[in-house]
Amino acid sequence: MSLTLSYVVIGLSLLVAGYALVLLVRDRLVDNPLFYGSAVLALVLVGQLVGGCVALAQTSRDVEGITFVGYLLTAVLAPPVSIVWGVADKSRWGTGVVVIGMVTVVALQLRLLALWGVGPGGLGGG
Amino acid sequence: MAEPTRSLSSGPGRVLVAVYAVLALSATGRSVVQLVTKGDEAPVAYTLSAVAAVVYIVATVGLARSTPGSRRVAWVAISAELVGVLLVGLLSVVDVTLFDDASVWSDFGQGYGYVPLVLPVLGIAWLLRTRT
Structure with missing residues (x-):
């Protein structure tokens, strides 16, 4: 798995969350820059999903495959779902949902890095 | 937006539902994978996680639907969460050998950034605030 890409995703997510x-x-309300920012992030995450699956197939590391791909998939879904949900709320809290979505992407990246055997443990547990 | 909303799933409630949905999803996914791939290693912990996951799903739906009936469902589910995380959290601290692996509620939800501990408190606060 590309660590650089993971760090780029974390950076982008924090930017959009900010x-x-x-x-x-x-x-x-949710505006156009926020929408496009999330769209770019979603595209990068699709790239990460493809790259991550290829890396998983080639690696000799002991990685929990199902969980790994599950995290990659969830990460791809988080931006679009949070934007759709955020747009639907006609109050400031719509953007709050997007913040949650972005924090989720960061948490997933930390878990992906931990599963890959690098980075800080991040959020884990049962 | 001057009118304070009474709907459970709008305004701040929408953010709450979002967090619940994320937790429900992660707890469900993780416990299913654990039960399927290594269920015999720590059956109690993984089953407990699965139970917690179901409670989170029920709470999410209860909050999101926002009807009088679903509000009662949310009350029960969120209370169960609070009791669950406090009880299991306490047990896991008092007797570390009790569970073979961490569950969602072990160490007061530490593995999930203590979100399982904070969320039911916020949920109950929100249920109280939106009471008509």
């Missing part, structure tokens, strides 16, 4: 947080504080 922007969503600004909108939340300013009592604004």
Whole structure:
């Protein structure tokens, strides 16, 4: 798995989350920059899904395959689902849902890195 | 937006439902994988995680549907979560040998960033605030 890509995803997610947080504080709805930011992130995550599956097939590391692919898939879904859900709420809290979605992507990246055997343990447990 | 909303799943409630959905999804996915691939290693812990996952799903749906009936369902589910995380959390700290592996509620939800501990408190607060 490309660690660089994972760090890029974390950076992008935090960026989008930060922007969503600004909108939340300013009592604004989900706007176009937030939408496009999430769209870019989703595209990068699709790339990560493909790359991650290829890396999983080629690696000799002991990686929990099902969980690994499950995290990759969930990460791809998080931005679109949170945007659709966020747009549906006509209050500042719509952007709050996007913040949650982005935090989820970061948590998933930390778990992916941990499964791959690198990085800080991140959120784990049962 | 001046009118305070009474709906469970709008406004801040929508964020709450989102967090619940994420937790329900992760707990379900993880416990299913654990039970299927290594269920015999720590059956109690993984079954407990599966039970917790079901409770989170019920709570998510209860909050999201936002009808008087679903509100009662949410009350029961969220109370069960709070009792579950406190009880299992306490047990896992008092007797570390009790569970063979961590469950969602072990160590007061530490493995999930203590979200399982904080969430039911927020859920109950939200149920109280939106009471008509």
